[in-house]
Amino acid sequence: MQNLQPNIPTPATTHGASARAWNWRRTFAPTGNTGDTVFRLALFGAAFFLMLVVLVMIGAMAVNSLPSLRQFGFGFLTSRVWSPISGDFGALPFIYGTIVSSLLALLISVPLSLGIAIFLVEQAPRGVARPVGFLVELLAAIPSVVYGLWGIFVLAPFLREWIEPFLARWFGWLPLFRGNVTGIGLFTGGIILAIMITPIITAVVRDVLAAVPVSQREAALALGATKWETTRVVLNNGAPGIAGAIILGLGRAIGETMAVTMVIGNRAQISASLFEPAYTIASVLANEFTEATGELYLSALIELGLILFLVTFTVNGAARLLVWSVAHRAGGGAVGRA
Amino acid sequence: MTSDSQIKSAANHRRTASSVMTTLTAICAFFAVTILALIIGYIALRGLSAISFQFLTDTPKPVGEGGGIGNAILGSLVLLLLASVIGLPFGIAVGVYLAEFGDGRFASVVRFVTDTLTGVPSIVIGVFVYTIIVLPMRQFSAFAGGIALAIVMIPIVARTTEEMIRLVPTSLREGALALGAPQWKVTTGVVLPAAASGIATGAMLAVARVSGETAPLLFTAFGSRFFNVYLDQPIASLTVQIYNYAISPYDEWHAMAWAATLVLMTLILAINITVRFFTRKKI
DSSP states (O other): OOOOOTTSOOOTTHHHHHHHHHHHHHHHOOOSOHHHHHHHHHHHHHHHHHHHHHHHHHHHHHHHTHHHHHHHTTHHHHOOOEETTTTEEOOHHHHHHHHHHHHHHHHHHHHHHHHHHHIIIIISOHHHHHHHHHHHHHHHHSOHHHHHHHIIIIIHHHIIIIIHHHHHHHHTTSGGGOSOOOSOSHHHHHHHHHHHHHHHHHHHHHHHHHHSOHHHHHHHHHTTOOHHHHHHHHHHHTHHHHHHHHHHHHHHHHHOOHHHHHHSBOOOOOOSOTTSOBOOHHHHHHHHGGGOOSHHHHHHHHHHHHHHHHHHHHHHHHHHHHHHHHHHHTTOOOSSOO | OOOHHHHHHOHHHHHHHHHHHHHHHHHHHHHHHHHHHHHHHHHHHHHHTTOOHHHHHSOBOSTTSOBOOHHHHHHHHHHHHHHHHHHHHHHHHHHHHHHHSTTSHHHHHHHHHHHHHTTSOHHHHHHHHIIIIIHHHTSOOHHHHHHHHHHHHHHHHHHHHHHHHHTSOHHHHHHHHHTTOOHHHHIIIIIHHHHHHHHHHHHHHHHHHHHTOOHHHHTTTOOOSSOOOOTTSOOOOHHHHHHHHHTSSOHHHHHHHHHHHHHHHHHHHHHHHHHHHHTGGGO
């Protein structure tokens, strides 16, 4: 889960202000002042150290996953066997589980989040938008383990009794909805993820929509567009930012650990059915890390951690760039901090 | 949704589509709020029926003998304190750097990496801390858990601090500089106090966020059945305790998981609502 603060305002003038500050600093920066030198070095040191931590993070995980890298090479990514007993480790089942659960989450969460964001920015009166917006943000404040607890004892039984039998009955001709209905599996994992990433996508889309200039809406309305048609103009305007928000949600879904671990069933298999148990990269780390006996087993797990780090770092980086591009184009600085 | 030709032929269709979509967005919002209500409702319902004074002060016991989460509450407080002591000054320093010296290329890289770091799964940070602290020490420890939480905290604190400091008007800095103050005094004596409430808000939210973290603690702080305040020993935490109780096969422990969750959620909601209350004017 991440820290959501779309409610902490940054005025649209931020960039102007920083540009001014820059000129001002250039002109008035004191030179030869010991206090200032120390102060600057200390702050620079903190920032530098943080970058160092990230580099060490990559380095430490890479070094510790060497035994596994040497043993399996690229085959690690394509092997379906995960057997600590025989010492064969392949990541494919986890990669599959991670991708499918995340995509399922996006499939549900994206329309939902877009709907909420549009409601909050375009439709709801202020008196409604504020409290509702706050409540949706609160969803992001709920810890993962709490979602997991709720998922095990409330959501899973509900899906087992109502939703999964319904899907099996009417869509059972699809391999996706065949198999045992247990309430614990890929399907439940995807749904709990969808709930968890909804506030994150909503918050960013909300900022993106708010950054679309009012003149766009006025222009559409002046041409006789209905409320919904106007909203579509706004959506088109914010499209790159919305794409960024979705990718941000994807990154979050890929790395989400506790809640998924608690409801996905934790079985390293690849099955066409969404009702079957599965396993994600994050879940196998949570479950097996403390039990890993032997160097190879541990290094295979650390390699999974490294893969997860690189994937989420890339995904998040791409999302940031997309969201930033919209924020800068619109001249506002209020976007993309979620 | 209506196609273009229909839109042209009948304004009614357009109006209908508009009101249908408007209603749908309202339903989306209603749905999300309902889920929140369901989650909080269940926690209150199941938690309140299992909570007691003894539960809040006792240590965990074998199934059937009761027990409580006293050591987990203490452990969480120790971990949060440790994480805050390390993470808050560090995060604030990075934030001040980004706000006051943040125009260069290096600063852009720092800003980008910091932002991206907030999206890195906390379990990966657990793996990292395991490799650099737990492996060399050959032992799970509260210290490792605190470091892991601090790393989760730093990027959050850094970015909110930067934003809060950027809100401070440049004229304030210019005024102080014009009076002859060196820049470090301007920043620590004028800018930081002006942004203090905002920075405190960000810090509180970061603490709230970290207090719910489980994944980075699983193989750093690990967990413990006893009261512990020694940093070189494994330590219990509310979240790990909730996880262990939740995945156990015993109904009695499930009830305890709900009760412990009620304690955790009370803390987190209290922080979030307080922050909301104090920042209401700005929003």
